[in-house]
Amino acid sequence: MKHYDRSRKLCEWERLDEWRNKVRASLAANESSRISPFHLLSLPGISAAEQRQCADLWLLARLAASQAERDDLAFQFVGPARPKIRLGYLSCDFHDHATAYLLVEMLEAHDKDRFEIYAYSYGADDGGDMRQRLLRCFDRFVDLSELSIADSAKAIHADQIDILIDLKGYTRGTRTEILTYRPAPIQVNYLGYPSTLGGDFCDYIVTDPYLTPPGSAADYSEAFAYLPDSYQPHGRHAEIGKLSSRVEQGLPEHGFVFCCFNQAYKIMPEIFDVWCRLLYNTPGSVLWLLKNASAKGRLRNEAYQRGIVPDRLIFADELPQIEHLGRLGLADLVLDTAPYNAHTTASDALWVGVPMITCAGDTFPSRVAGSLLRAIGLDELIATDLDTYYTLAHDLANCPEQLADVNRKLAANRLNTPLFDTLAYTLHLEALFQAMWRRHQDGLQPITIESH
Template sequence: MMKYYDRSRSICEWERLDEWRDKIRTSLAGGETSRISPFHLLSLAGFSAAEQRRCADVWMSGRLAASAEARSELDFDFDRPPQTKIRLGYLSADFQEHATAYLLAETLEAHDRDRFELYAYSYGADDGGAMRQRLQHCFDRFIDLGDLTIADCAKAIYSDRIDILIDLKGYTRGTRSEILTYRPAPIQVNYLGYPGTMGGDFCDYIISDNYVTPPASAGDYSEALACMPGSYQPHGCDVAIGRPSSRAEQGLPADGFVFCCFNQAYKIMPETFDIWCRLLYNTPGSVLWLLKNSQAKGRLRNEAYQRGISPERLVFADEVPQPEHLARLRLADLVLDTAPYNAHTTASDALWVGVPLVTCTGDTFASRVAGSLLRAVNLEQLIAEDADAYYALALALSSHPQRLAEIRQQLQQNRLSVALFDSAAYTLHLEALYQTMWDRHLAGQLPAAIGQTC
C-alpha cells in the first residue's frame, strides 16, 4: 500500500487521497507496524500531531521488537566519569550538498570548541563536493560509517564516548535512525531533519521552539521539548548568492505577478492547489513558478486546466546549485506555502533573499515551521490562521504592490539583524540547551521540557 501511495504523492496523483486517508486510519487503529512510514503522514492533510505520534510509535514497535535481543546483548553502560568537554555526535546521511547541510554549516562552525567536541557520523555517500569538504573541517572527527550494520554503527558511537547523540534524519529518505534504538549515547536528540516526533522511547529531546511545538502540544511528542528562544531552524548569514538573473532567463513573463513555490511536489495537496488556481484566476497576467518534477509537471498542468487556468501559466524551474537558486529566487514576487507540510529551507531561503512568504498555520510541527520563520523575521502578519485567510492575504498582497514593496524593503533592511539570520546567537542558545541536557543527566534527572519562551 505505502509503496503505491509514496509514488502517487510524489507525482501529485490525488484521485485516491481520501481512500488513502481511510486506509491509513484503519491501519493505525489496528496497530499495523510496518506499512505506514511516519514521514508520509506529515504531508497528508487531516492527521493531527497526536495521530502522527501514534504512527511513529507503531512504526517503531515492530522494529524494536525485532532488534530486542541484539540490543540487550550490547547493553551499553554509561556509568563513567564525565569528560572535560561535552562530546556531541551528529548523525546523518546528509553531510553533503543537501538542505540540512546548508542550514547547519554555520552553526557547526560557530560551536565553542573549548566546551564541546564535535563528532560526525556519516552514512551517506561522499559526493566529493565543496559542502562535504566544508563540513569535514567542522568536526574534531569525521567518521564514515559506510556499510556497517546498525549494531556496529552503535558500537562505534559508544566506543567514542559520545555524550549527546544528535540525529539529523528522523524518518526521511535514506535514514538509519534505528541506530538510536541501541542507545549508544546517554542523551539522544531529534533535531532539524525531521519535523515531527520519533515515537518510542529512544530519543530524549526534540529541538523545537514554542511556536512549532506550543507547550500544550507536549503530549504529542515522545521526546521532551527543548525550545529555542526564536525559531528552531538555523540559517547562516554567510550564504553566497549568485549573479543576478532575469525573468527571460528563467522563462518568466516580462510583466505580471510571479507567485512561487519551490517545495517538493509531494507537499502539494489539492486543497492548496485549489487556492493557487483561484489566485491565478483573480490576478490577471500572473504565473505560478514551481520546482520542476518531470513526472508531476504534466499532472499539475492538467489539474490547472481542469480549474480553468491555462497550463502555460505554470512555469517550472530546473534544480540548480544553491547560489544560482538564491539569485533567481529574487525574481519571485510572493512565495506561497504548502499545507500541512510547510516550506522549511525553501522558506528561509526566500526570506534571506528578501521575498515575502504567506503561510497557513496548522497544529502539527511540519505545518507551523514557516510561521516560526516569519516570527523570527518580525513578519507575523504573513501567517494566516486558515485557508480562507491564506487566500485573502495572498490576493491582497498581489493586488497592492505598495504594501508588498514595503514588506520586501523591511526584509532587505533587517535581514542582518533579525533572529533568523544571527547564527552566532543561535549557536549560543543551542549550546545552552545541550548544556542543560547534560547537567540534568549528571544530576540523575530524567528528560523534561527545557528552554525559553518565544
C-alpha cells in the first residue's frame, strides 16, 4: 500500500476504488499484514469491523517475530501495594505537537495525592517550551529513545507501572509494539489513535458513547472506557495569539471564508465536490486550506475541473500554535473532512470561536468532530449525510442572521459546557483509571466501564 499512502498525501484520487478493492481482497484472504491499519482510517467505505480485522492481521507477523523474546520475559506483577496508582504515558510526542497541546492541561491537573505519573518518551527532545512544560508535569520522565522494544518494556516493568497508556497507536513514529510485551498489568489505548489496536494486548480504549456506541463493541479489541462527554481533552487556558488581518494571511478583505486546516490526506473527492459546490453557490467566497507543497497544485486543478477558479483556494503556511490560533479567527466556518474528521484542528477552531460542520459516519475517526460539537452543545452542526452537510454550510454562508445565531451560541457555550472544562474532564478520566485498577485488583476481566 505504499502507492496508496503516497497518492492520498498528494490528493490523487483516481485509484481509490482500486485501493479499496485491494484492501478488501487482502482482508478476505487474511493476508493484510502489509497494510497499516492507519491507512484504512481515511479510506472511504471501510467499516469499523474491517478496521479491526486489518489491525488483527497487521499484528500477526510482528507477534510471531517477537514470540520467543516475549515468552522469555513473561513479566509478572506482584509488586507491593502502594497508596497511589502509578500511570505511565507512552509516546514520541512529548514536545511541540498537537497531542501535547491537547494533553498538557489535563496532565497538570492530575491529582498527585492519588496518582503518580510517569512519561515514557521515545521521540526527539526539541528543547522547546512545551517540552519543558511537560517535564514539569511528570513525577518521572524516562527517555526510551535509545532502547530496543524489549528493553523499553523491561524499563517500564521495572518501574512497576500499574496502568500503561499508549498515545500513539499506529500513527507515524509509533512504538506501540512495546505494549505487546505486556510490561504493565493494565494497558490503555488513549487519544492518539482513533481506532482499535487489535490483538489482545490492550485492555481498554478511552472513548465516549457517541464515538463508539455500545452496539459497536465487537469492532474493538479493547473494552470501552466511557467518558460522559467527549473523549478529547483540550485546555481552557490555551493562549490565542493576536488576531491577524485578512490581508496578512492572503485572504480577500470581503467575502465568506470557508476553512479546513486538516492534513491533505484526509481530503477525499466526495467532500471536495461539496466544497466546490459551496464555493460556486457562495459568490466571493474562498476556501482556506493548510499549505501542502505536494498537494497544492493538485487541489487547485481539481477545483478548476469542478468549475472553480483555482485562486479561490488560499493556502496557509504552518505557524507556531499560538500564532495559528490567532489567525484561525479570520475564518467564518470550518468544513470538516470525512471519513477521517478533524481532531485537534476541530477543537482549536471551537476554542477560538469559529463554528464547524461535520458529516458523521459509523467509525471512530468519522465521529470525532461530532463528539466535540455535542460536548459544546452544537449538535445541530452535525450532518449524517453529505446533502445535509452541504445545506448546513450553504445556509450558514448565505444567511448572516443564522450564522450570527450560531456564533452567539458558541460564544455562550464555550466556557459553560464540558468541552473545555479541563478539571471536570481530568476527574472523569481519573475515575476511569481507578475503576480499571479496582477490577484488576479484584481479579476481574476488562468490561465496559463508565465515569459519570
